[in-house]
Amino acid sequence: MLVTVAPGSRSAGPAKLADVAALAGVSVGTASKALNGGGRMRPETRQRVLDAVDALGFRPNQHAQSLHTGRSWTVGLMTTDGIGRFSTPVLLGAEDALGAGKISVLLCDTRGDAIREQHHLRNLMDRRVDGIIVTGRRTDPRPPLDGIEAVPIVYALSPSTDPADTSVVSDDRGGAVLAVEHLLAAGRTRIAHITGPEHHAAARDRARHAVEHLGRASLGLSTGRVHHGEWSEAWGRRAADAVLRTAPDTDGFFCGNDQIARGVADALRERGVDVPGDIAVVGYDNWDTMALASRPPLTTIDMDLTEIGRIAALRLLEAIDADPAPGVHTVPCRLIVRESS
């Protein structure tokens, strides 16, 4: 059906539902039902309303729609400790997966502050969000959001301590195994491990899995222990010197992040050691600023943070559709081979 609009036949400004109803020759109530898919009516009637919508360029008011459908088509995206290098790709992956549909993303940054978290949560609940994704910088488990029952929640990167919640995390075990396996495949047998602080799960878990995987090849660490310190280049440089004093025959370094690996590569170059000829270096994170600027560029483990965000969004959409998948879901890491190994 072709609908033509006579000049002056409707109110000024953006088209209203009343204009649509008038043009379609139905009541406002019927027009509303036709648009929201509810109510019983003849297909021709519904079509007449849809044609009027097209003819008038009518865009439904989402707030009116939300009152009608009980869904706000918004999701809260809450970061717990600022938006940084780790949470940004997670946010982008989630935003991409949600925004492809008609879901909008409400951004909240709680900065690890309990009062800010409560303020944002109240606001999200007032806005009747359909669900919430919670993400943070660390891989350490975090307590579940307090006082939220009616709304589905998915935790990304930082899992919930409650196993009944849905969490999407990186496969730290797989990442450590990829790194060690790569060094072993390159014929390295005297491998050192330098990483971040022992109270960070990311440091502890990767170290444990690296040691276990070396054990399966009947090997141990070249220095007999894990070197815990800071996530910094300066620590990488200092620790590399310490390792070579203790175990001069070390032929491979697996580092807990790319900053440490870059520090190790610098220290080795400044000692006249050839990387990777004499010693291979593998980092973690695939943080391009570090990995590509390193001399030589770093072989490293990519956690695919964008994919973690995307999967978290998909799990949340399922939970909103009353099909939740509780438990911890892991996203595999990828080995990125460059010139340092």
Added chain:
Amino acid sequence: MLVTVAPGSRSAGPAKLADVAALAGVSVGTASKALNGGGRMRPETRQRVLDAVDALGFRPNQHAQSLHTGRSWTVGLMTTDGIGRFSTPVLLGAEDALGAGKISVLLCDTRGDAIREQHHLRNLMDRRVDGIIVTGRRTDPRPPLDGIEAVPIVYALSPSTDPADTSVVSDDRGGAVLAVEHLLAAGRTRIAHITGPEHHAAARDRARHAVEHLGRASLGLSTGRVHHGEWSEAWGRRAADAVLRTAPDTDGFFCGNDQIARGVADALRERGVDVPGDIAVVGYDNWDTMALASRPPLTTIDMDLTEIGRIAALRLLEAIDADPAPGVHTVPCRLIVRESS
């Protein structure tokens, strides 16, 4: 007035407006007007409604409120080229200024894609956002958002090409002057300038203002020209070598960003040049990962991106309150002095 609630006196589940009205002894319409600040009523009546709200822990449905007030209390935050090192602090500053009130932030990432931009804009308009902040990675002016008339917009970091729009940008002139002035104050007179690509406004503008400020001290660049290249450490290292071949008496480097400055510092150290004893180095951005990891840590210019986001949010709130401030607003830079100068 103290309100007590008798058990069973209201419906199950979260309190509804009808429960509030019943407890306050008014009609639902009066309760609604009391909450939305509209309508004429006795102060005692309004107070009775507010007391009932407190007693019942009633939280108004924002969608119903929005239909009533015509405001959605949401603002769109649109990044045009991913969420990265530059847009993140701008976003956080804006989110902080808006979230302190009851305004929520809808995040949209257009990734420089016109189709994504239109999709997000339509969505934001459907949601009746009160305003939009547009931000990007570059300081180059960008065309205004297409087809948006009824909603206030503020451009942050990347200004609009239309002078009638409201834009909040960094003071690139002030930043360049701070850097050059600092080197001059330290007695440096043979200053070289290494920076990013000439087609980036950030490189072009800072270079022009640096040259102008040297001119005011009757000085020119030590190599007689600006060295344009990439925003990378590798370019900083290469360019430092080229500068010292052309003008071995160079005693200061002003670099267009911290990555270039770090590359310069590395090249100088590896040549045995003492920084800052022989040559001082000043960067730009105060990107902590680069500036602090550099050997020595970098003196640099901080654009205060968080403040740019905050000011953009405040300008937007003014525009939403029908008090717009068109034109380009600049946020001053700060000099951060560390060991490289």
